[in-house]
Amino acid sequence: MTDEELRALVASNAQTIRGNASAITELRENIAQQGVQITQLRESITQQGEQMTQGISEDARADRQRSDQKHAEAAQRFDNLLEDARADRKLANQRSEESNRRFDEFNQRFDAFLTQAEADRQQMNEQATANEAEHRAFRQNIQTLLAEIQQIWRRLNAS
Numbered sequence: 645m646t647d648e649e650l651r652a653l654v655a656s657n658a659q660t661i662r663g664n665a666s667a668i669t670e671l672r673e674n675i676a677q678q679g680v681q682i683t684q685l686r687e688s689i690t691q692q693g694e695q696m697t698q699g700i701s702e703d704a705r706a707d708r709q710r711s712d713q714k715h716a717e718a719a720q721r722f723d724n725l726l727e728d729a730r731a732d733r734k735l736a737n738q739r740s741e742e743s744n745r746r747f748d749e750f751n752q753r754f755d756a757f758l759t760q761a762e763a764d765r766q767q768m769n770e771q772a773t774a775n776e777a778e779h780r781a782f783r784q785n786i787q788t789l790l791a792e793i794q795q796i797w798r799r800l801n802a803s
Contacts, residue, residue, distance in 0.1 A: 645653070
């Protein structure tokens with residue numbers, strides 16, 4: 645190879661190296677830009693992840709508060725129903741006791757009425773027996789009186 649060929653080869657290589665250097669610089673700039681873009685993308689993803697996590701946490705807190713509120717309302721309704729049921733039971737027991745008291749009073753009055761009715765019947769039977777005895781005595785007296793009147797009439801007729 646001659647000097648000129650060698651120079652031409654060196655010049656060609658130098659030109660290729662300059663072209664490659666410029667392409668390498670361009671590639672380095674592209675890589676740097678892509679690195680910046682990747683960093684920005686990572687930051688964006690991290691920020692979006694934090695926002696999503698925060699949103700999910702806020703939603704979870706809100707759901708928990710609603711759940712706690714509903715639980716508190718349900719517990720209050722249950723307590724109200726339980727209180728109403730206890731009041732109803734108390735009223736029913738009072739009414740039952742009142743009904744039992746009235747029934748006992750009725751039974752006592754009825755027993756007193758039966759006792760009085762039995763006493764009245766006994767008294768009526770005694771009066772009926774006494775009336776019957778008195779009636780028998782009256783009939784006997786009338787028969788005796790009639791017999792005496794008959795004897796008097798016989799005597800009067802016989803004389």
